[in-house]
Amino acid sequence: MKLPFMLSCKSATQLMEKAHTVGLTRKEKWQLWMHTKLCDACRQYERQSRFLEQLFQRYLGMQNPRSPAPPDDKLEARILQKLKERS
Amino acid sequence: MMTETDANQELTTWVHLYARDLYYWALQKVSDSGLAEDLVQETFLVAAEKMHTFQQRSQPRTWLLGILKHKIADHYRATLQKVPTLSLSPEDLSAFFGANDRWRKETRPEAWDAQEELMDNQAFILVFEECLNKLSAMMNACIRLKFLAEKKAAEICQELGVSSTNYWQLLHRAKLQLRACLEQSWFRH
Numbered sequence: 675m676k677l678p679f680m681l682s683c684k685s686a687t688q689l690m691e692k693a694h695t696v697g698l699t700r701k702e703k704w705q706l707w708m709h710t711k712l713c714d715a716c717r718q719y720e721r722q723s724r725f726l727e728q729l730f731q732r733y734l735g736m737q738n739p740r741s742p743a744p745p746d747d748k749l750e751a752r753i754l755q756k757l758k759e760r761s
Numbered sequence: 762m763m764t765e766t767d768a769n770q771e772l773t774t775w776v777h778l779y780a781r782d783l784y785y786w787a788l789q790k791v792s793d794s795g796l797a798e799d800l801v802q803e804t805f806l807v808a809a810e811k812m813h814t815f816q817q818r819s820q821p822r823t824w825l826l827g828i829l830k831h832k833i834a835d836h837y838r839a840t841l842q843k844v845p846t847l848s849l850s851p852e853d854l855s856a857f858f859g860a861n862d863r864w865r866k867e868t869r870p871e872a873w874d875a876q877e878e879l880m881d882n883q884a885f886i887l888v889f890e891e892c893l894n895k896l897s898a899m900m901n902a903c904i905r906l907k908f909l910a911e912k913k914a915a916e917i918c919q920e921l922g923v924s925s926t927n928y929w930q931l932l933h934r935a936k937l938q939l940r941a942c943l944e945q946s947w948f949r950h
Contacts, residue, residue, distance in 0.1 A: 682862030684854060688933050695914040695929040718870035723936055725876055729889055732880065733789065734908035736830065749798065750780050754773060756802050757809055 681709045686716050690723060768812040775821050776805060782822070783829055790833050790909060792894050800836065804829045830909060837906040840898060841921055857937050868941065873948055885947060892942035900935045903928075 681689070686709040689702055698706065710717050780801060787797035807828050808815075815824055859865040879885045893901060907917050918928045 682858070683864050684858040684862035687937075688930065691929040691933040691936070695918075695932070696925050715864050715869045715871075718872055719940075722870060722873060722876070722940060725873075725879075726936055726939060728880065729886075730904060730908045733886065733889070734905050736826075736909070736911060746781055746784075749784055749801075750776050752798070753776050753780050753802050753805050757769075757772060757776070757805060760806060760809060 680712075681705050683709075683713060683716055686710065686713065687719055687723075690720055694727075768809075772805065772809055772812065775808070775825065779822050779825055780805070783825060786826065787829060787833060789890075790905065791836065792890055796836070800829060800832045803832055807832075834906060834910050837902040837909070838920075840902040841906070854934065854937065857941070868937075870940070873943075888943065888947045892939050892946065895942055896935055896938055900931060900938075903931060904935060 686706055689698060689706045692698060692702070693706070710720060783804060784797055784801045787800050788794060791797050791800070804825060808825060811828075815821070857865060857868045864870070873879075893904070896904075903917075903921070907914065910917070912920075914928060915925060917923075918925045921928075923931075
């Protein structure tokens, strides 16, 4: 059964993204809340979407604890060469 | 005031101390070894020009990272400027949603095992990066730029000349694709 005020899964997941970007109206907030309350798949999606955001934040953002780089003398030599050519 | 010889010596020391580190950092952001090296090289060239503005009390690594960050962000801006604004509009989502715009049976999200522990799992992060690179160049650049430049979505939209509606629809699509790729290459592997 489809209730007229119920969002589709497509709209619900779109609204989650809209919420981050421009925010939701009261009606949209209520609709989204209602939908995720009833839809297990969209609850999972929301959780996974938050996880993706955390990954973006951590791996694409400025703070980034990357494991130490293996030595590469050639890389350094090439950069020093470039610096020399400059002058 | 540093003399030029001093500055050159200092710079050489920095290359030995930080070049590899910067390179690996850049590699993570751009996923292309040639490009990462070019960007690091350019970073040191900029540093050489601006050596006189370097405050002795600041950390050289932080200062260099700042330059590198701008270089990478400029690279993604240039990528995005090359694509017509039209391609930033949402596409068909019927691969994910079927009748009545409900999840298709094959794409219906189910819980991911041990999701929280994956944040530090190197093997998983590699798969995540691969999946990220499978997105269209434009989507990939959009996401990377947003997180690298640490800007609010609204500012990024303005900068890229995208409407905010197109922007969140774009992110929605990117996440759907990324999810599908991770499921295929990791969770159901």
